[in-house]
Amino acid sequence: GAVVSQHPSRVICKSGTSVKIECRSLDFQATTMFWYRQFPKQSLMLMATSNEGSKATYEQGVEKDKFLINHASLTLSTLTVTSAHPEDSSFYICSARDHGAGPGYTFGSGTRLTVV
Amino acid sequence: AQRVTQPEKLLSVFKGAPVELKCNYSYSGSPELFWYVQYSRQRLQLLLRHISRESIKGFTADLNKGETSFHLKKPFAQEEDSAMYYCAPMNSGYSTLTFGKGTMLLVSP
Numbered sequence: 589g590a591v592v593s594q595h596p597s598r599v600i601c602k603s604g605t606s607v608k609i610e611c612r613s614l615d616f617q618a619t620t621m622f623w624y625r626q627f628p629k630q631s632l633m634l635m636a637t638s639n640e641g642s643k644a645t646y647e648q649g650v651e652k653d654k655f656l657i658n659h660a661s662l663t664l665s666t667l668t669v670t671s672a673h674p675e676d677s678s679f680y681i682c683s684a685r686d687h688g689a690g691p692g693y694t695f696g697s698g699t700r701l702t703v704v
Numbered sequence: 705a706q707r708v709t710q711p712e713k714l715l716s717v718f719k720g721a722p723v724e725l726k727c728n729y730s731y732s733g734s735p736e737l738f739w740y741v742q743y744s745r746q747r748l749q750l751l752l753r754h755i756s757r758e759s760i761k762g763f764t765a766d767l768n769k770g771e772t773s774f775h776l777k778k779p780f781a782q783e784e785d786s787a788m789y790y791c792a793p794m795n796s797g798y799s800t801l802t803f804g805k806g807t808m809l810l811v812s813p
Contacts, residue, residue, distance in 0.1 A: 622800065631790065631805040632748070681748070685799070692738060692750030693801060 590616050590686035594696030601672055601703055609667045609699045611682030617662035618684035622693070623655075626679040635680075638665040672703040706731050708793055710804035717781050718812050725776040725807045727765075727791030735793040737774040738801070739765055742788040751776075751789070761785070781811045 591614040601607050611621055619640045624632040636657055637645040644657035654676075656668040665684075669676050681698040707730040717723055729735065737754040752760045754767040754774060765776045774791060791804040 620799070624803075632803045634800060634802070637800060683748075683801075692753060695748040697747045 590614075590684075590694040592682060592684050592694045592696040594682055594699055596699060597697060598700045599702070601701070603673055603703055604671055606668055606670045607672055607701060609669075609680055609682075609701075611665045611667070611684070611696055613663045613684045613686070613694075616684075616686040616688065618665075618686070619662060621659060621665040621682055621684045623657065623665075623667050624681045624683065626681060626698075628679075632681060635667075638667075640665075669701065672701070674703045677701055677703045706793070706795065706802055708791055708802055708804040710789075710791055710807050712807045713805070714808045714810065716810045716812065719783055720780050723776075723778045723781045723785070723809065723811075725789050725791075725809065727774045727776065727804060729772050729774065729791070729793045731772075731793050731795070733795065735795055737765075737767055738792045738794065739763070739774075739776050740790045740792055740803070742790070742806075744787070748790070781809075783811045783813055785809060786811045 593612045595610045621638040623635045625635050626632045634647050635650045638657045638659040640659045646652050659665040679698050679700050682696045683693045685693045709728045739751040740748050741751045742748045763778045765774050767774050788806050788808050790806045792801045794801045
């Protein structure tokens with residue numbers, strides 16, 4: 589079945605630095621990928637929709653300059669948390685839909701970001 | 705505004721007992737509805753979709769448009785069903801999922 593690979597699974601960074609998270613669709617092409625954020629014991633909140641070859645669509649309240657999204661190829665989307673702060677610490681999850689594999693979305697395994 | 709409500713944070717039952725995880729939605733248009741499950745230390749995965757009207761791992765979910773509900777049911781819970789369950793409507797026009805807050809199901813032996 590469709591697989592989405594997300595890397596890294598865990599990252600610790602210092603305040604003020606930037607962190608890049610990669611999301612790859614394996615064995616299928618994804619013109620659209622989605623980035624979610626999940627706080628402890630809370631639900632997934634959609635942050636943005638990543639569109640291959642064009643600008644990402646951000647949800648209300650999500651800072652575009654803070655969370656940079658690049659979707660340069662049909663199999664790779666990246667999320668860069670810029671000038672990270674401790675409040676950015678969270679679990680970030682990407683997903684994509686393989687239209688040829690039936691219904692539903694496939695999710696990455698997530699990235700635990702800790703900003704110290 | 706689009707909204708999905710899962711009123712129970714935690715549902716604890718004994719093995720063999722019936723289970724119903726509630727989901728109510730408030731959505732414009734005709735959304736597609738999904739249930740996703742996240743087992744411990746695993747990624748989120750699709751459980752079932754209302755259009756398919758299928759039964760997966762013994763779970764079923766019926767869409768009730770009058771009550772705007774999509775409750776997930778299983779007649780006899782198993783210990784391996786213990787997981788976090790998310791109800792997720794999707795606006796077919798935008799193809800984005802909105803997740804409920806989730807219900808943790810704990811099935812005790």
